[in-house]
Structures are given as structure tokens and as C-alpha cells.
Amino acid sequence: MTATPATPATPAPTPAPMLPSAPAIPPLPPTATRVLVLNSGSSSVKYQLLDMADGERLAVGLVERIGEETSRLVHTPLRPAHGEGTGMKRETVGPIADHEAALKAVAAELAADGLGLDSPDLAVIGHRVVHGGLRFTEPTVIDEDVCAEIERLVPVAPLHNPANLLGIRTTMAMRPDLPQVAVFDTAFHTTMPEAAARYAIDTEIADAHRIRRYGFHGTSHAYVSRETARLLGRDPADVNVIVLHLGNGASASAVAGGRCVDTSMGLTPLEGLVMGTRSGDIDPAVTFHLMRNADMSAEDVDALLNKKSGLVGLCGDNDMREIRRRIDAGDARAALAFDVYIHRLRKYIGAYYAVLGRVDAVAFTAGVGENAAPVREAALAGLTSLGLAVDPERNAQRSAGARIVSPDGARVAVAVVPTDEELEIARQSYALVRRERVA
Ligand SMILES: Nc1ncnc2c1ncn2[C@@H]1O[C@H](COP(=O)(O)OP(=O)(O)O)[C@@H](O)[C@H]1O
């Protein structure tokens, strides 16, 4: 499989010089205004097809449980070419072996709506890539060299980069002529000061192995911090925000005037908060202890900390809805898992309060942050001396869209701000191929 377009029948006069990581972007017809965004996770793909001429979504969907017998594809056309089935969810359950099969199934759903990948209206495919290391600090047009670097970073994002790469290779094979752009989770965090990014280990070893704190979920932290400022009616450059991205993976960030100054994930997406299946912060000596005393290999401990820890390790469930249901039924293990999760979250809120000095808003986002009122309430309970509180009624309301849940007149606004990594990736990818800057 190759990333370069097929050789034209008549050779072009003199090819423009190309940098390895910045291949020439072919001119786009003005009618090509659509962007397909793929957010490939370890066992899922979220996708959106958007028209950047009006910012509208044409179709959205999700493939989950990839690799299992009960994979599920849910596809919703919002503006199909033939006007049939608008807003009607289509659900298919059955085995989807890997990300290649998943993307082929997605392409077939889009084609059924007259929105196929062969459309000349498609300007670019934008991919979420979790780890970009030190090299990728901006959205980047993908070529073989970029793919090789994403592959090189697999050991530091083992759950994510392989899936991202398979997604990229699959759509490149489908549309080798179309620019494909990678938008990196790590990019927003490259503004972190050295004091926050450095681990306190031997500098030569750290530098030789590029060991430092990179941070992840950056597209979400960037989008949510900006949307929070907008919700407050203020310029992002004047606002300090603590963003709590609480999904299956979870991370906190301290954003000062639109720039990230600290974040909870590190070299890999394992550090920081308690997550669905990941431990977050842990004494590194736990690793050696298990290797020396519990007959576990490095791979065993890696799998333990990434896949069998966090909420699932503590109580057997990683879905916050199920944990709340069990707590309501009097389950002590679920209650302890919730308490450990909240305790860690509160520590980070306190830490980032100190890092920022002045906090204008705390923003909750992603699946848990947007939906779990008890998590927001418990995370901020008893912090009125810091100007932090939730209004119980506002917090309990279930409504879509960004909203304030703190009481009127609170010193620090507490906000629920739905993240939209796909929209942000679409904007950045489209801006790159149109050679515009994101507004
Ligand atoms: N109504 C809800 N109440 C509590 N938790 C929820 C609710 N809806 C979703 N979640 C949580 O959100 C998580 C998924 O969040 P999401 O941001 O989609 O994660 P990811 O992108 O990492 O897959 C689920 O594991 C579940 O715990």
C-alpha cells in the first residue's frame, strides 16, 4: 500500500520540491468543501462527515466493540444526497474483525446515502492521531514518512496509535488521490513549560529516549477551553480554565489564556486520573515489585495497568452509569471505586488551581463529565472557600449544549461543555488543505 497518488499518464513538468513531512497539497476545486473525520479508538471508530461551507453535519456514526462477535455500527444520515432517511438511525450488529473492516462498513453506509468516499465534493479526510511525539505540533498532511513516525510511537500509545494508523492506511487505499490530515492529541500540550513537561529523572537518559510528559486529549482540551470562554462571553486569551475531560480515558488540564500549562497524562495516556480501565498515577515501584515478586513480565504489568485497572480493576465495571446503579443498590465495591475516582479528581482540581493561581472556570466534558451529575457534585463538594460550587438544580438538569451549573455570582464558573473533537479535527484539517488559519 502506498500513500502517494498514482503516477499521472503524462509526467508533470518540474515537480515542486517536497519536504518529507509536508507533501504538496493538490489544488482543490472550490466545490470540494466536505471533510470526513475519523476518530479511531482501540476498539471503536467515531466518524462524522461535515460540509465546511456551512459547518453542517451530513452524517455521523460509531462502530464499537471492533474485534468482537457483537460489533455494532450505528449510522445516522443527517443530510443524505437523496433526502431519504434523514435523521433515521441505522444499526447493524455482527462481527467486524478490525479497523479496516470497520471503515469499509462505514464507507458502505455513507455510499448508501449518496455520500460515498468517491465523491468529488470531499476535500480531505481528517484523522485523530493520539501520539505525535515531539515532531508533530501542528495538523500534518499524511505521507509514508508521517505514517512511519506514527508507527514508531506505538510503544508509547499502544492502545491508540495502531488503530489510528490502520484507519489512515485503509482510507488512503480507498482514496489515494485525496489529502489526509493527522490532528494530534499531543499538539495542544506542546506549550507546557519545561517545569511541567520534565520528569525528575536523569536528564541524559530522558533526552536520549525522549521521555517527557506529552499529554493527550489535546484537541478536546483546546476546543473545550475555547468554548468555555465563549460561554462566559470572554476572550479566551483572558480566561484561565481547568478542563476535566472524563471519558473512558480521562485527563485534566490547566489552560491559561488559551495555552496549556499543565496536563495530567504523561509519556503515555496512562498517567493522571483514574480511568475506565487505566490506573492513572501510581508509584512506579509497583511495577518492579510485581515483576520481582508476582512472576509478572513487563507486558503483564503493562496490560494490568492499562486494561485491568481503574474503575474496572476496582469494581469490575468501567461504565459510570452502571457504577452509579450499583451504588444506589448498596454495592460497597462500586462505592469505593467511585470514591477513589473522585479523590484523584479533586487532587488534580486543587493542583491546577495552584498552578493557575487564578481560575475563572472549571469545565467538565466527555461522556462522564457531560452526563454524570453526581461526579461533578462530588468533585467540587466542600470547596466553596475556593469559590467552587455547583447549584444542585442546574447540575441535575439534563440538557444538550454548553451550560453553567454554578450558582449565580459564584467566583469561579463551573461549566458543562460538550466536547466535539470531530468538529475541531474537521476545522483544522480543512483549514490546512485550504491553507487558511482556523478562526
Ligand atoms: N448518562 C451517563 N451517565 C454517566 N456516565 C456516562 C453516561 N453516558 C456515558 N457515560 C460514560 O461515558 C463513558 C464514555 O465516554 P466517552 O467520552 O464517549 O469516552 P471515549 O471517547 O473514551 O470512548 C462511558 O464509559 C460511561 O462511563
Ligand SMILES: CC(=O)OP(=O)(O)O
Ligand atoms: C488518549 C486517550 O486516552 O484517548 P481515549 O480517551 O479516546 O481512550
Ligand SMILES: [Mg+2]
Ligand atoms: Mg474520547
